[in-house]
Structure formats: structure tokens, C-alpha cells
Amino acid sequence: MPNSANASGRILVVDDQPANLRVVSSLLSRHGYEVQTAPDGAEALAMLEARQPDLLLLDMLMPNMDGFALLGEIKQNPDLLRLPVVFLTVAQDRELLLRAFDSGAVDYVTKPFMPEELLARVNAHVGLKQTRDRLERIARERQELVNLVAHDLKNPLSSIWFASDMLVKNETKPERIPRYHKMIHESAEDALGYIRRYLETQDTSRKAAEAAQSTGLRDVLDWIVARYAMQFEDRGVQLQARAPDAAPMVAIDGLVLRQVAENLITNAIKYAPDSNVDISLRGGGVGFWQLLVEDRGPGIARDQQHALFRPFQRLAHAGKDDGRSSGLGLSLAKQIIVDLGGQLWYEDREGGGARFIIELPQMSAETERPAANDDPQDAPA
Numbered sequence: 285m286p287n288s289a290n291a292s293g294r295i296l297v298v299d300d301q302p303a304n305l306r307v308v309s310s311l312l313s314r315h316g317y318e319v320q321t322a323p324d325g326a327e328a329l330a331m332l333e334a335r336q337p338d339l340l341l342l343d344m345l346m347p348n349m350d351g352f353a354l355l356g357e358i359k360q361n362p363d364l365l366r367l368p369v370v371f372l373t374v375a376q377d378r379e380l381l382l383r384a385f386d387s388g389a390v391d392y393v394t395k396p397f398m399p400e401e402l403l404a405r406v407n408a409h410v411g412l413k414q415t416r417d418r419l420e421r422i423a424r425e426r427q428e429l430v431n432l433v434a435h436d437l438k439n440p441l442s443s444i445w446f447a448s449d450m451l452v453k454n455e456t457k458p459e460r461i462p463r464y465h466k467m468i469h470e471s472a473e474d475a476l477g478y479i480r481r482y483l484e485t486q487d488t489s490r491k492a493a494e495a496a497q498s499t500g501l502r503d504v505l506d507w508i509v510a511r512y513a514m515q516f517e518d519r520g521v522q523l524q525a526r527a528p529d530a531a532p533m534v535a536i537d538g539l540v541l542r543q544v545a546e547n548l549i550t551n552a553i554k555y556a557p558d559s560n561v562d563i564s565l566r567g568g569g570v571g572f573w574q575l576l577v578e579d580r581g582p583g584i585a586r587d588q589q590h591a592l593f594r595p596f597q598r599l600a601h602a603g604k605d606d607g608r609s610s611g612l613g614l615s616l617a618k619q620i621i622v623d624l625g626g627q628l629w630y631e632d633r634e635g636g637g638a639r640f641i642i643e644l645p646q647m648s649a650e651t652e653r654p655a656a657n658d659d660p661q662d663a664p665a
Contacts, residue, residue, distance in 0.1 A: 293337075295406065296340050296341070297320070305323070328354060329354060333364075337367070339368050342371055344373035344384065345375065351371055352383070359388050369390060391409060444467075447467040450518075451464050499534060499537065500538075501533075502531035508525070508545055523549075523560070523561050524560060525564065527564060531573070535624065535647045536624050545563075552638070556579040556637070559637065563577050564578075568643045572644060576640070578637060578638065578639045579637050579638050584630065593614050593615050621644070
């Protein structure tokens with residue numbers, strides 16, 4: 285909590301007496317608080333709506349809009365409901381003080397006040413609010429972490445379900461059985477890897493460590509093909525991969541890039557189920573390489589594209605959604621790539637369909653980057 289030696293926080297003081305405003309403002313400013321003042325309730329309300337302080341010191345009895353009227357307005361505003369309010373008053377009437385608490389005040393200080401008493405009460409209430417805000421922020425971050433893990437477990441679990449379902453049906457060609465076993469094993473490993481990754485600390489040292497890692501783009505492309513080719517075949521469509529002979533290393537952990545690429549592939553499966561999907565590599569801007577995921581589905585309407593990477597955004601044509609999607613995929617994918625110095629964006633594909641592009645910094649200076657207009661060669665799927 286703040287103390288008189290190193291207090292910090294924003295306080296709005298409302299009083300119709302200029303001398304009181306000067307005294308209180310001077311006292312709190314000397315002890316490290318950022319102080320704003322207002323001579324009446326109407327001006328204070330406008331200031332509160334523009335910027336919320338950590339504490340409101342409010343004169344109880346003022347002309348026009350008094351402290352009770354202002355407090356009533358505050359309680360009607362959902363954004364200000366939890367703002368702590370301390371009344372400043374000369375009143376000693378018990379009924380008036382009880383009314384103050386009933387109206388939503390957390391405390392009161394009688395005038396003339398002792399500087400030590402006012403400062404102690406301010407420190408206590410600002411400290412309580414800041415502690416509450418910090419705990420709420422931690423709770424939000426933990427919930428976001430749960431959302432991240434739950435979302436990213438969906439892809440490997442879906443692969444496990446697909447492979448096990450094909451085995452249970454006893455309709456699988458014998459030569460495919462080892463591939464389904466391998467898919468189940470690798471998907472389980474991926475799920476555990478995602479859990480380990482998100483249980484690590486989310487600080488800058490971890491992000492720096494991730495950025496220092498590298499992976500081969502061709503390795504990721506080959507992994508995607510091996511993981512999803514059979515799912516496409518069972519739908520009667522193809523996953524087509526193209527890459528130059530010498531695809532470089534890029535500055536990202538391989539598991540992370542696979543995770544992002546999986547989000548794009550599973551989106552294509554979901555929103556363009558009858559379309560072939562192309563995944564390819566090409567040179568991007570100077571010092572960057574791109575991984576593209578393209579389909580011939582309905583694409584994304586222009587009026588939805590601006591919100592495509594927002595958390596919990598669902599596409600309007602997702603009418604077949606099973607209700608289990610969290611809407612986090614593209615938002616998380618973009619956040620991960622941007623944190624590592626890259627970019628992720630959407631384009632309408634020429635001739636119809638969707639194109640997502642992941643652009644990442646090249647890791648190896650020795651690897652020669654092809655010109656941006658070079659056509660990648662077909663890679664075996």
C-alpha cells in the first residue's frame with residue numbers, strides 16, 4: 285500500500301472553497317500523489333468521465349450539485365461504480381454521516397482536519413484500490429492463460445480424435461494404420477508441449493529466448509503435410525505444398541510456428557471444407573520469409589476483415605460452428621508472430637478464396653533469398 289514516503293496515485297479533490305482545495309492539494313502533492321481539483325460537482329463529473337482517479341475526496345455540502353448529488357451520478361455510471369469516495373465535511377450529525385455511507389462513501393474526514401489523519405486515510409483507501417486492481421489484473425491474466433491453453437489443445441486433440449476414430453471404425457487400409465498411430469503419438473506430444481510452454485513464465489526473458497530460437501520453414505511445411513494430408517484426403521480434397529529447394533531458417537521456435545500454422549490450416553478445413561488448400565513458402569521483404577496458407581472457399585467479406593484478428597471474433601458464415609470454438613485462434617496467432625518481430629495478415633485470393641500470410645525474419649544470413657516473384661517448386665506431399 286502507499287505510504288507517506290513514497291505514495292503514488294491519482295486523486296480528485298472536490299470542494300467549493302478555494303482555500304480547502306489549495307491546502308489538500310498541496311499536502312497530497314508533497315507526498316507523491318497526482319492531484320486534480322474541481323470547485324463543484326458538475327465540473328468534477330466531467331473530469332471523472334474523462335479520466336478516473338484512484339480516489340475521490342468530496343465535499344459533502346456544496347451549492348448547486350452537492351456531494352450527495354454527485355455521488356448519486358457516480359453510482360449510475362457503471363465505469364465509476366467501484367471508485368472509492370471519501371467525504372470531507374464539517375457535519376457532525378449522525379444521521380447525515382449514516383446517509384453518506386448508505387450513498388456509497390467508504391469513509392469521511394471532518395473539517396478542519398489533521399494533515400496526518402487525512403494522509404493516513406488517503407493512503408489506506410488508495411492502497412486498497414490499487415491492491416484490488418492488481419488482483420483483478422492477475423485474475424484476468426490467469427483466465428487468459430487458461431483460454432490460451434484450452435484453445436491450443438483443440439488442434440492436437442482433434443487430430444487424436446480423427447486418427448482414433450478411423451482406427452475404431454475398422455475401415456482403415458492396413459498401410460495407413462501405422463500413420464494413424466504416429467499421428468496420435470505426435471499429437472499427444474504436441475499437446476504436452478503446448479501445456480509446458482504456457483506454464484512457463486510469460487515475461488520478457490522467455491520471449492527473448494523464443495526469439496533467439498530458429499526453425500527451418502521447410503521442416504514446418506513438411507510437418508503440416510504429414511499431419512493433415514490424410515484428413516484432407518478423407519474429405520476428397522488435397523493439401524498441396526510448394527517450397528523452394530533452399531528454404532531458410534527463421535527466427536521462431538518450431539513448435540510455436542507449427543502452432544500458428546495449424547490454426548490457419550484448421551480454419552481452412554472449417555470454413556472451406558470442399559476446397560483444396562495450398563501451403564507454400566516464398567521470399568518476403570528484405571530479410572524476411574513468408575509462409576502462405578490459401579484456399580478456394582468463400583473468403584472473408586470486406587466488412588468483416590477489419591475485425592478478423594480481434595479476440596473472440598467469429599465469422600458470420602460460421603453457421604456450422606459446433607459452439608466449442610473460443611474465437612481466439614487468429615488473435616493469438618497474430619499476437620505470437622508480432623511478439624517475435626513478424627507479421628500475420630489476410631488477403632483476398634485472386635480468383636476467389638482466402639490467403640493468410642505469415643512473415644518472419646530470416647535467421648541465417650548465409651541462406652539466399654529468392655526474388656519475391658520467383659515461383660516456388662512443388663514439394664512432395
